[in-house]
Amino acid sequence: MSFENMRFSKEHEWVQFEEGSNLVTTGITDYASGELGDIVYIEFPEVGQELKSMEPMGTIEAVKTVADIYAPLSGVVREVNTVLNDDPGIVNQSPYGEGWFVKIEMSDRSELDGLMEKHEYDRMVGKG
Amino acid sequence: MARTIFEKSRAGRRGYRFSGEPAPAPSGIPDSYLRKQAAGLPEVSEPEVMRHYVALSTLNHHVDKDLYPLGSCTMKYNPKLNEDVAAIKGFAGLHPEQRDDDTQGALEVIHLLEEKLCAITGMDRFTLSAAAGAHGELLGMLLAKKYFVDRKQNRRKVLVPDSAHGTNPASAHLVGFQNQALPSGENGEVDLDVLNRNLDDETAVFMLTVPNTLGIFESRIGEIIELVHAKGALCYLDGANLNALLGWARPGDMGFDIIHVNLHKTFSTPHGGGGPGSGPVGVKEALAPLLPEPRVRRENGRYVLAADGAESVGAIHSFYGNFGIYLRALSYIIRHGGDGLRRISAAANLNANYVAHALDGLYPIPHGKRCMHEFVASGEPFKKYGVRTLDIAKRLMDFGFHAPTVYFPLIVPEALMIEPTETESKETLDRFIDAMRQIAKEAAENPELLQTAPHNTPVRRLDEVTANRKPILTAPLEDSTG
């Protein structure tokens, strides 16, 4: 898969964006879902909720761990992936696809520049 | 697998009959108040109930069966005498609303236990009402909070070492304190520089476990407490590990202001499959007016249950806490006496050091060679075979032992926290050591044996993922309509 239109945060979230649109899709990285193990529950922000970059917007739980999910960008929550309520394991199977978390309408497109590209992220987690 | 009691239900079976059956329909209650259907309780006979729960009981590991080296839980032998004491009708049959004249013996028990806990810990006053260790912590935090509020000091911060039990930050948070975790030093002890940097005039409490969760006594405890006091803050001792110190050192002498002890750990009261416990809280004189009920006083040769004073933090239990547990703990203390208590800690520390010494090398003990009543080893060397600490723990069950506490404290990778307690013989410890050695060998030679362990237990590894994703928390109702 191509990571060209994706950016990564140091808290292991990814953002997928399109030119000419402020609506981005976010999720957690393959590395993060692997470290957590089998994901059993996700607590989402509410649709319409305002987010500030790098503040917690939800939590993700495995059997014996719980981690905060940080908003990779500032903006407003437009959609959450409610499918994950019934089957959170999708995050483990398809972290960059069907396992997406929320769609955010960015309020400041320039924040994308503060995030990492895939190769930079890989280097951060020691895989690059 | 065992059927549930609901699945054993057959319509019309009875386990117990009262005289006066069948009673008339409730005449004094309007229909609109009545439930539409009888509660779906099972219908089973008394012998069936007996067999059902006896069968279930045999699936448990327990202290009366074999070693239970669960670190930080002090799973020692529970003397049977204690059970006989607690069952005496003159205690078990007392109602909490009886008048003091009828409860002099019980009030004396409370008074005696408070007095003896003071003597053992060097604190000035004890209150018994906390129903568990965590409940004691909550009370301790409430006391600290009120202490500063009464003095018009706005102190909101609680410092907790990163090796602490999770209850410490949770308890502090419950009363509105903000937590700050302090990284431990290289040697596993409190780093005085780190402490000093984080102490300020907003700091309310420093919560400490001594010996700490690594089984290490804070060698600079005197300086630590002086530092904290110099900033006007209080020192709290989580007494989970008091079993290491009985008769050798007292938290009160070290300068602690508030402590809780666990009667179900140090003082041998049974763990009951999870409770009831008891977490008495001891304080220095300055905090004594803040204590909650029960406040037992001796006046004119008799004991009285006094109401809370104006300064008290209030009540934390329906009545006076877990009285039945006080009896067991007091019996234990009286039976042992001062010399006996000292022997307990000596034996507990000897046993832990004996096992640590035998396992060190095979299972590295990152924080020093000498411990107190428990130690934390690491399963790190076996990761190269694909074997994790969890696998070692599970394999131990095949040898008939309970597993140690695993993955705690968080500061030791692949942690195995082992507390043998004093009530184990050298032979038992040797058997345990042999099992641990055997497991280390297996890890290298046949890692799969560990990865798929346990093999000889009533059930094998469980699907915890599904239990978390789609928990089934009750038996289906139709199970008792059969």
Next chain:
Amino acid sequence: MPYLYHTDEDRKQMLGELGIDSEERLFDQIPEEFLITEPLPVGEGLSEFDTLRQFETLAQKNTPAGDMVSFLGGGVYDHIVPSIIKHLSGRSEFYTAYTPYQAEVSQGTLQVVFEYQSLIARLTGLPVANASMYDGATAFAEAATMATRITRRRVLLCAENISPRYRKVLKTYTNGQDVVLESVPMTSRGDVDADALRSRLSQEVAAVLIQTPNYFGVLECPWEYREAIKETGALLVASVDPMSLSLLRTPGEYNADIAVGEGQGLGNDLNFGGPLLGFMACRMEYLRSLPGRLVSETKDVDGRRAYVLTLQTREQHIRREKATSNICTNQGLMALRATIYLSLLGKTGFRELGKICHEKACRLSQMITGCDGFRLRFSGPFFREFVVRCPVDAETIIAKARDKGILAGIPLTKYFGADYRNDLLVAVTEKRTDADFEKLREVLETV
């Protein structure tokens, strides 16, 4: 030494392995200034026999309710404890085990908790119950703070007829939090004043807290309160007497959000008020806000049905300061006893028990109100406990009755002040007989 094994030879050998020559060396880590050398001043150790004798002597200074004719209640009730319960709960396998962290060797405890959760769910009519809490008061306080977390609101409306001890614990628990407690008055029937409740409702109200039967024994109409708060988003938290659920509409039936209560009467002794058994159940949507342990059914790798602790991420050992509570345990042994008790009595026995208690309470209240000058303080219906307005100070009655070996009830002035000086809270269980009633009548008639 009792319960210790080591012979001198063992000790020598073990110390030798460690390369030290004395036990004192095991305490080298302790700074010398804090080392004590004298035995603790707690007396000399006693033999098993002498220890037991000392406690028997202490016990003789008590006159337990169990040896008298007791009408004491107020949250702790003198019900029959069937013989089987002490035999089963006294098994080492249950009482010398700990929290079932290692499920493979704890299936006994785990299945018992699963059955207990199921039983509490069935009693309360709610879909989920936790593995138990310390007691009714702390369960009540935890339910109230749980409601503030769920609603993110800060006002708790607390009926004034709830146990004063529960309200006191609630006050303590909410002390450090941004929570406002407001009291809701009651009617002359003794139940919550629904109009007053309505007038106190606002968008700030997190929950309405009630107890039924309430502290005065009077039954509430929670379905009316439910109706009243319907539009406000506040939760309904009901503290219920589990014994009364043998007959009464369940919290599930009137759509309570959280139900709690004291389960001592379900097979546990009086124990001078502890250990007790707090229970807690709620609607499924609040599961993740529920404090305390939970056990789930699952399967092992061979496909066998088994049980395991679940949803532990809510708890303190994982979530630390963000946990739903700091509770780490349950009242395992008390919950075991309640499980055995409810299974033994079963569907029919439990209902019969409720009917017997109620019928006896009705008979006793009629007998008492037949005595000159005695009447019921409240007119609302009751289950097995009620308030008697005496023609004289209740303490006078209590003292006279005590002389005849009767515990007549709880003097309410103790908790509610001078207005209640003549009021006596009287509870009846299946243990009380016509002869007991007659004895009490004789006392009342001398007043």
